[in-house]
Amino acid sequence: MYPSVNEGESQSEPSRDVRTGLDPGNLSQAVCDYLYYFQGRHPATASRNDFYLSTAYAVRDRLFQRGVQSLDALLHRPEGRTVAYLSAEFLMGPQLAANLVNLGIYDAMREALWRMDVRLEDLIEHxxxxxxxxxxxxxxxxxxxxxxxxLEIPAIGYGIRYEFGIFSQQIREGWQVELTDKWLHLGYPWELARPERAVSVRYGGYTEPYTDEQGRYRVRWIPAEIVKGVPHDTPILGYRVKTCNLLRLWRAEAVHSFDLAAFNVGDYSRAVEEQVTTETISKxxxxxxxxxxxxALRLKQQYFFVACAIEDMLRAHLRFGGRPETFHKRWAAQLNDTHPAVAVPELMRLLLDDHGLEWDDAWDVxxxxxxxxxxxxxxxxxxxxxxxxxGALLPRHLEIVFEINRRLCDGIRRVYPGDEDRVRRMSLVEEQGRRSLRMANLACVGSHxxxxxxxxxxxxxxxxVLSDxxxxxxxxxxxxxxGVTPRRFVLASNPALSRLVTETIGDHWPARLEALRGLEPHAEDPAFRKRWRDVKRENKQQLAAVIKERTGISVDPESLFDIQVKRIHEYKRQHLNVLHILTLYRRLKENPGLDMVPRTFVFGGKAAPGYHVAKLIIKLITATGDLVNDDPDVRGRLKVVFFPNFSVKAGQAIYPAADxxxxxxxxxxxxxxxxxxxFSLNGALTIGTLDGANIEIREEVGPENFFLFGLTADEVRAAKASGYNPRAVYEQNQELRAVVDLIGSGGLGGDPGLFRSVLDGLLWHDPFMVLADYQAYVDCQERVAALWRDPEAWARMSILNVARMGKFSSDRSIRDYCERVWHVGPLGAPTEGAP
Ligand code: GL9
Incomplete structure (x- = not known):
């Protein structure tokens, strides 16, 4: 029997200590062992990747040790719910630093590696x-x-182990070029494949009715294809707690049955092809x-991971004595958008067809x-x-969806007799054009x-959208x-700021982010503000070095770092940002002696490969950089950088350096x-519209500490309803017209037609009100520049931003989900409202 973490950490069992101890001595021994016995290397001949893998394995041991105990504790509990987070995407980011932080051994591991002449930072970078x-x-x-x-809530994340994740982005001649992602190429040390826990997923074929022994009408599904789902587990350790949950991602594999082999005798190549097509599901x-x-492949993916997940959950429930009727007492499953919505008919199918529940009971569960x-x-x-x-892919699910829909429509008609328009809107089936299934409606009807x-x-x-x-x-x-996790996005990625904060208010803040409020009084202390600015300067120097290395562009860490990193999309309005940059540029061209705050504009983000306007916006940004960066009249006061291949890792270097x-x-x-x-958690000031969580951020940090501009959502609607005319805005605003004409006349990159589709979109349609908000944005940026000239006031505001961001810890979000949606408490205890 393994000792508990506590026993292992106390000196009660010396041999255990060496295996999973947390001292530098234990850690360097563990890394050495992995180098030698697992990588087959001597420290003197080991590569950086060898050291990285060995370090990761040593850390993983300590995670799984806690994972085994968490699971054990769960199984011995008489009741309680586990959260299943069903998501087609998990963007985990680098694991090493975040795990060291959560284990509380960042410094110990740095010391352990140092004894072997290895820098932990180099491994993290690798x-x-x-x-x-x-x-x-x-x-x-x-x-x-x-x-x-x-928060010690038992949970499993279920998703897909894509062999190729999001493409890697290169910028060539200013354009985005997509390359395949290679995250598995040097080995991924954080996961454990569990082939013995594989499940079968079925597709296609047909259904047939039959009568069971009790004379009941039943349906069986005869599939045309069977695929194996193999789980790959990554341990997810909480911050300085014992709870270690799981991320379970499924990989598709061909099923090799004896029958299939016999069937394919003499047709080896067909058997191989079959394997290849099967495995494309998680490709x-x-x-x-x-x-x-x-x-179709996307739907196959969605059903693939959902079927694997529900099977896995049901199997665990039944193995530990649960009955199908009580499934919901053990599992709270969250649909992360509609991507896993097929889980609704899938659970119904299992309960009805495999476990013989009546419709109403199955629906209730x-x-x-x-x-x-x-x-x-x-x-x-x-x-x-x-x-x-x-229907071709999931014939039985379609029947179930139709039955759900029949009951749904009957229900609507009972409440709203004669309101056929409402029935049409709420129906799971869109009848206009090619008949189709509305997944949002399916997710709504199937969720409490x-x-x-x-x-x-x-x-x-x-x-x-959902008013009906x-x-x-x-x-x-x-x-x-x-919310976002402060462990990764402050502790692991902004060590300098973390040290200062901890020195000032103690070390509770990463787990109780509201404690940041303790920084407020220090905003008035000039000595503290100086240290605050020193931290920001250090982070900006580091980012400047990375920018130089990735793009060749030199930027001045003393300039204002003005940053927009996120997916490239017209609604996010990277092109509004560009219009502002070009406005400043034109002012400098007209008056090179102008006293202007030096700014470095950093952009980053990927455009969907088929989204042409988004890709053109990237080119617009890089062309603006080409125009501005080396213009002698600008004298370094404007720099425009497109940071290639934005990712979680890149973000961790960028957020801490933003002004x-x-x-x-x-x-x-x-x-x-x-x-x-x-950004705000790392001390940047926000320039933003009244959109999304900006509104709540502004409420928290105080309107006087937030740069607000632009139309409200209501005003946008009203403007559109009363016939918004972007062309008129263009005609009436001289500076805007000059900037648009600069782009349209070939002033960027030489070809006047190059940005035609972006400009035509703005002038004739402008669905995202770029021109409508242009002047307000430019004016607001003037206020930003004015504040920048007062570094003390700026630092004060930056400190208050951080101090008041406590609400946006993902811990608070998860507490909200626990209370409002899942009704679970720590260790899975059911709370008020639990079913
Ligand atoms: C998004 C929203 O667009 C964001 O505003 C939101 O913060 C996140 C998380 O709730 O979800 N919805 C969505 O489809 N994406 C979002 O970022 N897109 C991507 O993840 C690419």
């Missing part, structure tokens, strides 16, 4: 991150896993940001199990699947709780504002944003 997500939605899932473990992440493509989080209002993001495609991700977003969800659902069952709706955070989406478009939180 690490390649698994890019198994597109952006905010996937990163949110990763932050939530960190907080679930930290690659779709790189679309909030706009589904409707590809299903609704009590699921919660649904909506992450976007963009109309193009509302997932639908053509009925024919869905539905939430948006920031206050404004939830309000808009309730008043617009609110009318039917208002009690199911709630808001849970997003200004650009959060300038058209009001009503950004559901929440989480980059806004990461």
């Amino acid at each position: 690490e390649v991150e698994p890019g198994l997500g597109n952006g905010g939605l996937g990163r949110l899932a990763a932050c939530y896993l960190d907080s679930l473990a930290t 690659v992440l779709y790189p679309n940001d909030a706009s589904p493509q409707g590809k 299903t609704q009590k199990t699921f919660g649904y989080t909506n992450h976007t209002l963009l109309p193009e993001a509302l997932e639908t699947w053509p009925i024919d495609l869905f 709780a539905i939430n948006g991700v920031a206050a404004l977003h939830t309000e808009l969800l309730k008043s617009q 659902w609110v009318a039917m069952s208002p009690e199911r709706f709630c808001n849970v504002t997003n 200004v955070s650009e959060q300038i989406s058209t009001a009503g478009q950004e559901a929440s944003g989480t980059g806004n939180m990461k």
Whole structure:
């Protein structure tokens, strides 16, 4: 029997101490052992990758040790719920530093490696991150896993182990070029494959009715294809707690049955082909940001991980004595957007067909199990699947969906007799054009709780997209504002700031972020402000070095670092930022002696490969850099950098170095944003619209500490309703006209037609109100520049921003989910409202 963590950490068992102890001596022994016995290397001949892998294995041992104990504790509990976070994306980021921080052995490991002449920072730099997500939605899932473990809530993240994650971005001649991601190439040490826990996933074929022994009408599904799902587990340790949860990602494998082999005798190549096509299911992440493509393979992926997850959950439930009828008492499953919504008919299918429950009982279990989080209002993001495609892949699920829909429509007709328009809107089936399944409606009908991700977003969800659902069952709706983990986004990525904060207010803040309030009085202390500015300068110097290395561009750490990093999308309005830069540039050209605050503009983010305007916006940014960066009239006062291949790792280097955070989406478009939180937590001041979580950030830090500009969501709607005419804005604003004409006349890159589609979009449609907000944005940036000239006032505001960001810890978000959606407490204890 293994001792508990506590016993292991006390001196009670010396042999255990050597194996999983946390002293530098234990750690360097462990790394050495892995080098020697696992990598087959002597320290003198080991490569950096050898050291990285060995260090990671040594850390992983200490995680799994805690994981085994967490699981053991869970199994011995008579009741309680485990959270299953179902997500097609988990953007985990680099694991080494974050795990060392959570284990509390960052310094010990640094010392251990130093004894072998190795710098921990070099290994951290060497690490390649698994890019198994597109952006905010996937990163949110990763932050939530960190907080679930930290709050000691038993939880499993279920998703797909894509062999190729989000593409790697290169910039060639100013354009985005996509290269395949290689996160597995040098080995991924954090996971453990568990082939013995594989499950079978079925596709296609047909269904047939039969009568069971009790004479009941039943249906069976005869599939045409079977695929194996193999789980790969990554341990998720909470911050300085014993709880270690799991991220369980599934890899698709061909099933090799004896029969199949016999069938394929003499047809080896066909058997190989079959294997290849099967394994494409978990091959690659779709790189679309909030706009589904409707590809059959994507639906196959969605069903693949959902079927694996539900099977895994049900199997665990039954193995430990649970009955199918009580599934919801053991599991709270969260649908991270509609991507896993097929879980609703899947659980119904298992309960009805495999376990013989009656419809009403199965439906009750299903609704009590699921919660649904909506992450976007963009109309193009509302997932639908053509009925024919869905039915061909999942014939039994389609029957179940039709039956759910029949009952749903009957229910609507009972409450709203004669209101066929409402029935049409709420139906799971879109009848217009190619008949299709509306996944958001399926997620709603199958869930007991539905939430948006920031206050404004939830309000808009309730008043617009899902208003019919609110009318039917208002009690199911709630808001849970997003949050980010301060362990990764401050402690691990901003050590200088973390040291200063800890020295000032003690070391409780990473687990109780509201404690940052203790910094407030220090904002008035000039000596503290000086140290605050020194930290920022140090971080900016480091980023400047990275920028030089990645782009060849020299930037001045003394200049104002004005940063926008996020996916490239028209609604996020990177092009509004560019219009401002060109406005400043033109002012300098007209008056080279102008007294202007020197600024470094940094952009980063990927464009979906098929999103042409977004790719053109990247070219617009790089062309602006080419124009501005070396112009002698500018004299270094403006620099424009496109930081290639933005990722979690890049973000960790960028957020700590920002002075200004650009959060300038058209009001009503950004559901929440989480980059806004990461910047502000690292002392950047926000320039932003009243959109997503910006509104709540501004409320918390105080309106006087936030640079607000632009139309509100209501004003955007009103302007559109009354016939917004961007051309008129252009005509009437001389400076804007000059900037637009500069772009349109070939002033950037020489070819006048190059940015035609961007400019035409702005002048004739401008759905994202770029021109409407232009002047307000430029004026607001003047206020930013004015404050920058007063470094003491700036530092004061920066300190107050950090001090008041406590609300945006993902710990708070997870507490909200526990209270409003899952009804679980620490160690899975059911809380008020639990089913
Ligand atoms: C998003 C929203 O656009 C963001 O505003 C929000 O912060 C996150 C997390 O809730 O979800 N929805 C969405 O589809 N994406 C988001 O970032 N897209 C990507 O993750 C690429």
